[in-house]
Amino acid sequence: MESDDGSGAATKFDTMRGRNYPALRQFTIFLENRVGQLLEVVRRFEGTGIRICALSINDAAECAFVRFLVNDADRGREILERSGLALIETDLIGVQLPEGPQPLLRVCTALLQAELNIIQTYPLIVRPLGKPAVAIMVENIEMAMETLIEKGFTIITEGDLDDNPTIDQ
Template sequence: MSIGEGSDTNLNTMRGRDFPAIRQFTVFMENRVGQLLEVVRRFEGTGIRVAALSINDSAECAFVRLVLSDCERGRELLERAGLAIIETDLLGVELPDGPQPLLRVCTALLAAEINIIQAYPLLSRPNGEPAVALMVDNIDLAMDTLNNKGFRMITEGDLKDDSIE
């Protein structure tokens, strides 16, 4: 008998479920001139767009956080390049019409006692509307909270652009 055979344990991972999050890749690199260009250039001619970007640097190294229009192919390119990466889930949320849309998002999350760890705008505008990518301390509760308040979540499918190939 093989390991796990006959077990009733569900072995699906988070990626195995219908999870409306977007993936972020954090790329660790030496902090020197031209390194960002080298990373971004890897997507040239592939049809993969950088949908969001954030950079944190120190004297010795830099952390480049990317959201890509095609996460599966993007991860493959980054791994093939031998880059050190970490993959995490972010919450993508379309900003509503009206004054102070970010205030409305923050207020909804605060009411549920959800902490925002990172935030940055999406360069790509799914549905033509402004949107932000958020790393939060409880993504499931954040999604439920924002859905219940009528916010529209951005998924990886919203970031794909079939016209680019």
């Protein structure tokens, strides 16, 4: 898959895992639903240069599902695995929200027109490229990526999360 970044040069999306789309990697961990558990996870990244770029917490009676994106997924996974935390890794699409009224409506409409179901979405804490963005899980990531690019949306890559100058290391 290729995208034109406006400079006339096509950007080729090939990942180290052999994928041809720039997916963001979400980690889901399960925590006991008690005071201080999230702090313990966040502290594991202290002093590593790894930043949490998006966060979503869904809680149940006994546990909480914590979903997050970090600026360096490979190193983030290593830290979590060394900590003994069970995790699930899932691919998401990062989409820069367009200017104007109802930007999320425009993203949802584009995906609806392609008959793609949105499974989950949440905002990024950081502003890649200086603009608001969301992380979206869909049924068919390749089709969603193609659709959004064709409709003129800017896709956020893991590199965009790492190059965010608005957050202190």
